[in-house]
Amino acid sequence: IAGITQAPxxxxxxxxxxxxxxxxxxxxxxxxxWYRQDLGLGLRLIHYSNTAGTTGKGEVPDGYSVSRAxxxxxxxxxxxxxxxQTSVYxxxxxxxxxxxVLTFGAGSxxxxx
Amino acid sequence: SQQGEEDPxxxxxxxxxxxxxxxxxxxxxxxxxxxxxxxxxxxxxLILIRSNEREKHSGRLRVTLDTSKKSSSxxxxxxxxxxxxxxxxxxxxxxxxxxxxxxxGTRLTIIP
Numbered sequence: 001i002a003g004i005t006q007a008p009x010x011x012x013x014x015x016x017x018x019x020x021x022x023x024x025x026x027x028x029x030x031x032x033x034w035y036r037q038d039l040g041l042g043l044r045l046i047h048y049s050n051t052a053g054t055t056g057k058g059e060v061p062d063g064y065s066v067s068r069a070x071x072x073x074x075x076x077x078x079x080x081x082x083x084x085q086t087s088v089y090x091x092x093x094x095x096x097x098x099x100x101v102l103t104f105g106a107g108s109x110x111x112x113x
Numbered sequence: 114s115q116q117g118e119e120d121p122x123x124x125x126x127x128x129x130x131x132x133x134x135x136x137x138x139x140x141x142x143x144x145x146x147x148x149x150x151x152x153x154x155x156x157x158x159l160i161l162i163r164s165n166e167r168e169k170h171s172g173r174l175r176v177t178l179d180t181s182k183k184s185s186s187x188x189x190x191x192x193x194x195x196x197x198x199x200x201x202x203x204x205x206x207x208x209x210x211x212x213x214x215x216x217x218g219t220r221l222t223i224i225p
Contacts, residue, residue, distance in 0.1 A: 100161070
């Protein structure tokens with residue numbers, strides 16, 4: 001089934017540890033996004049990529065980094081996790097940066113202790 | 114900061130009734146979208162309405178857009194238990210197309 005695969009589904013890690021959330025899509029979409037979802041705050045954009053080889057900062061980029069080496073993969077890295085990064089993280093994609101309909105993954109629940 | 118704000122935050126209705134959710138936004142937009150999120154799942158796109166459209170239908174969904182009031186409404190007719198979910202509006206911004214900004218959502222509960 002075409003779509004977005006996120007891993008891990010859930011993770012608990014100690015503060016200060018490095019963590020990479022993986023995201024892979026098989027729809028050949030050009031644009032990809034990372035959002036975090038927190039209760040009462042909705043979804044906030046962390047980073048995005050309009051096409052392979054390019055990335056951009058969203059609303060809440062601090063503490064996160066991304067790379068887009070190819071069309072399919074868009075990993076999100078927390079270099080040194082802090083408790084405020086406890087959240088549910090969603091990867092999404094769209095056909096193009098001008099085509100706004102997003103397809104979402106199932107999410108990765110991250111708890112930083 | 115949130116571009117879209119949904120109202121109400123939570124809504125409970127009896128199965129078969131109609132559910133109306135509202136979204137207000139702050140800046141001019143090119144289009145507005147509605148998404149549904151079932152508990153523990155990712156968001157699913159429902160409908161997109163462009164700034165030059167006033168109303169759009171998709172099955173039991175009806176979306177209206179009033180750009181003069183910077184507001185939109187989502188109507189779900191003849192609600193079903195399976196409609197229980199959170200509903201989010203999302204807007205682009207008129208100066209860029211990289212960002213789709215989401216509201217905080219309306220939690221809809223359909224009582225069987």
